[in-house]
Amino acid sequence: MKQDNNVQPLTFKAPSVQKKKFSELVDFKSLQSLLDYFYEVVGIADAIIDLDAVVLLGSGWQDTCTKYHRIHPTTCARCIESDTSLVTSMMEGEEYAIYRCPNGLVDAAAPIKIEGEHVANFFLGQFFLAPPDLDFFRKQAAEFGFDEKSYLEAVARVPIASEKQVRFIMNFLVRLTEVFGEMGLQQIQLNEALTSLEAHDKLKDEFLANTSHELRTPLNGIIGIAESLIDGVAGEMSGQAKNNLTMIAGSGKRLSSLVNDILDFSKLKHQDIELQLKPIALREIVDVVLTLSQTLVAKKSVKLINEIPADLPAALADENRLQQILYNLVGNAIKFTENGYIKVSVQIIEQQLQIVVADTGIGIPADKLERIFESFEQASGSTAREYGGTGLGLAVTKKLVELHSGKIWVESTVNKGSQFVLTLPIAEEKAAPLAMDKRHLSKLQTVETDKITVKDEALDGKFNILIVDDEPVNLQVLHNYLSLQNYHIVQAVSGPEALDFIANGFKPDAILLDVMMPKMTGYEVTQKLREKWSIDELPILLLTAKNQITDLVTGLKAGASDYLTKPISKDELLARLKTHLHIKELQIESIRLAAVEERNKIMMESIQYAKVIQSSLLPDAEQVKTYIPNNFLIWMPRDIVGGDMVYAEQVANGFIVAAIDCTGHGVPGAFMTMIVSTNLRRIIREQVYLSPAEILKQLNFLVKTSLQQDTEYAKSDDGLDISICLVQADILTFAGARLPLYYIHNNQLTMIKGNKQSLGYRKSDVNSTFTNHTVKIEADMAFYLSTDGFTDQLGGDKHLLFGKKRFKKILLENYQLPFAKQSQALLQAFNEYKGDNDRQDDVTVIGFGI
Numbered sequence: 114m115k116q117d118n119n120v121q122p123l124t125f126k127a128p129s130v131q132k133k134k135f136s137e138l139v140d141f142k143s144l145q146s147l148l149d150y151f152y153e154v155v156g157i158a159d160a161i162i163d164l165d166a167v168v169l170l171g172s173g174w175q176d177t178c179t180k181y182h183r184i185h186p187t188t189c190a191r192c193i194e195s196d197t198s199l200v201t202s203m204m205e206g207e208e209y210a211i212y213r214c215p216n217g218l219v220d221a222a223a224p225i226k227i228e229g230e231h232v233a234n235f236f237l238g239q240f241f242l243a244p245p246d247l248d249f250f251r252k253q254a255a256e257f258g259f260d261e262k263s264y265l266e267a268v269a270r271v272p273i274a275s276e277k278q279v280r281f282i283m284n285f286l287v288r289l290t291e292v293f294g295e296m297g298l299q300q301i302q303l304n305e306a307l308t309s310l311e312a313h314d315k316l317k318d319e320f321l322a323n324t325s326h327e328l329r330t331p332l333n334g335i336i337g338i339a340e341s342l343i344d345g346v347a348g349e350m351s352g353q354a355k356n357n358l359t360m361i362a363g364s365g366k367r368l369s370s371l372v373n374d375i376l377d378f379s380k381l382k383h384q385d386i387e388l389q390l391k392p393i394a395l396r397e398i399v400d401v402v403l404t405l406s407q408t409l410v411a412k413k414s415v416k417l418i419n420e421i422p423a424d425l426p427a428a429l430a431d432e433n434r435l436q437q438i439l440y441n442l443v444g445n446a447i448k449f450t451e452n453g454y455i456k457v458s459v460q461i462i463e464q465q466l467q468i469v470v471a472d473t474g475i476g477i478p479a480d481k482l483e484r485i486f487e488s489f490e491q492a493s494g495s496t497a498r499e500y501g502g503t504g505l506g507l508a509v510t511k512k513l514v515e516l517h518s519g520k521i522w523v524e525s526t527v528n529k530g531s532q533f534v535l536t537l538p539i540a541e542e543k544a545a546p547l548a549m550d551k552r553h554l555s556k557l558q559t560v561e562t563d564k565i566t567v568k569d570e571a572l573d574g575k576f577n578i579l580i581v582d583d584e585p586v587n588l589q590v591l592h593n594y595l596s597l598q599n600y601h602i603v604q605a606v607s608g609p610e611a612l613d614f615i616a617n618g619f620k621p622d623a624i625l626l627d628v629m630m631p632k633m634t635g636y637e638v639t640q641k642l643r644e645k646w647s648i649d650e651l652p653i654l655l656l657t658a659k660n661q662i663t664d665l666v667t668g669l670k671a672g673a674s675d676y677l678t679k680p681i682s683k684d685e686l687l688a689r690l691k692t693h694l695h696i697k698e699l700q701i702e703s704i705r706l707a708a709v710e711e712r713n714k715i716m717m718e719s720i721q722y723a724k725v726i727q728s729s730l731l732p733d734a735e736q737v738k739t740y741i742p743n744n745f746l747i748w749m750p751r752d753i754v755g756g757d758m759v760y761a762e763q764v765a766n767g768f769i770v771a772a773i774d775c776t777g778h779g780v781p782g783a784f785m786t787m788i789v790s791t792n793l794r795r796i797i798r799e800q801v802y803l804s805p806a807e808i809l810k811q812l813n814f815l816v817k818t819s820l821q822q823d824t825e826y827a828k829s830d831d832g833l834d835i836s837i838c839l840v841q842a843d844i845l846t847f848a849g850a851r852l853p854l855y856y857i858h859n860n861q862l863t864m865i866k867g868n869k870q871s872l873g874y875r876k877s878d879v880n881s882t883f884t885n886h887t888v889k890i891e892a893d894m895a896f897y898l899s900t901d902g903f904t905d906q907l908g909g910d911k912h913l914l915f916g917k918k919r920f921k922k923i924l925l926e927n928y929q930l931p932f933a934k935q936s937q938a939l940l941q942a943f944n945e946y947k948g949d950n951d952r953q954d955d956v957t958v959i960g961f962g963i
Contacts (some may be wrong), residue, residue, distance in 0.1 A: 751953070
């Protein structure tokens with residue numbers, strides 16, 4: 114029986130399967146876990162069987178097989194016949210096969226292929242397609258001498274699956290075998306990749322060695338000619354010329370040191386270095402190393418201390434290699450030490466010199482101590498960016514110490530410092546004089562420590578150009594290129610320093626930015642600047658020695674305007690810079706004009722629409738007259754749209770009136786007045802709250818929750834102040850949130866203050882309660898509600914607030930006039946006091962009589 118669907122097992126292309134056994138191509142531990150999971154889910158035994166019918170892995174085998182059929186020779190032969198038949202079917206190209214074993218059970222299998230080659234089978238077995246014929250198994254028990262009871266119990270435990278279920282499972286297994294085949298393919302590819310890597314590693318080492326040798330000759334020429342020119346071989350030179358030559362010589366020496374490290378690394382890897390051992394005076398060679406290193410601590414508060422005693426026995430070492438070891442260790446200590454000291458000391462232990470290079474630097478975490486001696490490693494990924502370096506120095510140092518039959522290790526405490534300890538054998542003879550002429554050290558030091566002083570151009574340059582690079586020589590090169598172009602040049606030695614300049618007010622017109630810098634890469638600086646300025650506003654040209662397409666893409670994704678690789682062509686740099694500056698000028702002007710026009714258009718459209726919305730929220734004047742015949746309304750937004758609003762509503766046996774001061778002006782003000790108006794109608798009309806105090810409580814809750822200002826993730830903080838009155842029969846009930854009620858009777862003015870609690874803000878308590886105040890309405894009484902825009906207006910000779918006192922005085926002087934006249938008197942007083950001053954806020958005043 115075989116399946117009849119169209120599922121085809123995939124094959125995988127590989128360089129060569131080469132008749133590999135499946136057992137050599139996969140992780141059996143992972144496969145066994147997979148088989149166990151499969152058995153737990155399906156309940157049918159499974160296995161991986163190779164082409165020789167050998168079971169490699171299995172899970173869930175039935176007792177009928179393990180305790181009976183596989184034990185007796187005849188039934189075991191039937192099992193092997195079943196396995197062989199399945200393997201043969203698979204080798205003939207079947208997608209999968211189902212086979213009924215002569216022992217009465219059913220088996221199935223799907224092929225596992227790699228590159229089209231059949232390498233193994235996934236076996237599914239020991240199940241029934243229908244309830245078993247127990248008479249058959251009784252006869253079989255009698256024929257082969259099985260205990261009938263236990264044998265039939267084992268048969269009863271065999272799972273039963275329908276043919277449909279089996280086909281579904283086998284379709285799944287076809288997919289699963291694809292995964293197994295892919296696992297085998299990946300292993301083949303990995304094996305071939307490892308072989309290829311070994312070959313490439315050898316080629317790399319040969320390339321490094323050959324290239325480093327070739328670099329030495331031109332480097333020696335560069336350094337020698339530069340130093341001879343400094344010494345005056347071509348006549349006396351200007352100070353600026355000497356400074357530039359000093360930087361050339363210094364850069365050449367740094368590159369020469371790096372080339373030597375690469376050469377030594379390659380030689381040490383292939384054990385090609387031969388030492389010239391002789392007695393060496395340790396104190397003298399340490400003195401030479403510290404003298405040469407003095408320039409490296411010129412800008413630091415670090416002392417270099419030589420504690421080697423003069424009467425110390427000589428070390429048996431190669432003079433050049435020992436100097437290299439010490440120079441690497443001292444240089445490494447200087448790199449990670451900003452304050453304190455670096456001290457070289459020694460003691461004799463077990464007939465060996467134990468040399469200690471101690472520092473008071475940043476220290477090394479305990480879990481990183483072993484890794485720092487590995488090739489291209491530093492204590493952490495961040496140190497490479499913070500302090501630079503290739504990570505070769507300590508690896509070379511360790512190998513050189515071991516070549517001297519010594520050992521090296523490190524002890525360190527984070528934020529306290531490190532101690533590098535190395536051992537060297539003691540020489541039996543006295544030390545000979547050092548090969549290096551110490552008198553030459555002062556000259557070398559002078560050459561290395563000459564400082565480059567680049568003064569900024571006068572601020573009459575048309576464009577401000579910021580150049581950022583951690584290498585002084587690169588800064589000098591860029592300055593030389595730009596100095597004749599009438600640019601105002603500002604330079605920084607790191608990303609953080611450049612960002613500090615800009616944060617403190619310096620606005621460059623363009624930035625020339627190195628990519629690989631300590632503390633912060635050029636990519637990171639670019640991303641940070643792009644948070645504030647677009648490409649149109651600030652051209653950023655990245656300069657780097659990295660020239661891969663991926664580096665270019667990374668730079669442009671970070672927001673760079675352009676990308677130039679080192680060594681940089683002067684003409685190309687100047688041409689690109691001028692182009693970007695010109696484009697910037699044109700784009701900024703066109704964008705500015707277009708943006709102003711568009712913003713004005715959008716703003717006016719939004720404001721006009723907001724004005725329409727807000728005007729529609731005001732109570733209808735004619736309708737209000739039906740229940741408040743005597744009234745006036747002063748409503749003057751500071752801008753076209755304001756945050757003040759008036760609310761009036763007729764209710765059973767009376768009316769409600771309110772003056773409201775919302776946050777914001779323009780569109781935000783219109784939005785807030787809409788929220789407040791909508792919620793007031795909801796409270797009064799739908800929920801039928803008429804008590805002013807209860808209305809304020811409900812409004813506080815609804816505004817705060819509508820804006821989600823009751824949550825931790827609230828994005829706004831808006832609210833309102835309000836004074837509200839309910840008039841029914843001859844009783845006026847008032848409640849206020851920071852706004853008062855004024856009323857006048859018998860020529861006496863009374864002010865009732867509202868609660869000191871605004872509504873809706875983040876800090877507003879949704880559980881706050883408000884106080885109702887009642888006033889018995891008498892004949893000739895006048896009532897006034899007002900926001901603070903009237904009283905807070907600045908004006909007068911001393912530019913002071915209009916104030917409540919002056920406001921009350923005007924009310925008292927005019928309250929007996931008709932309300933229209935009162936409104937005119939208030940407006941006249943307000944405008945005369947304001948004079949030429951700007952309006953401070955929206956102004957709203959409501960006056961009414963009963």
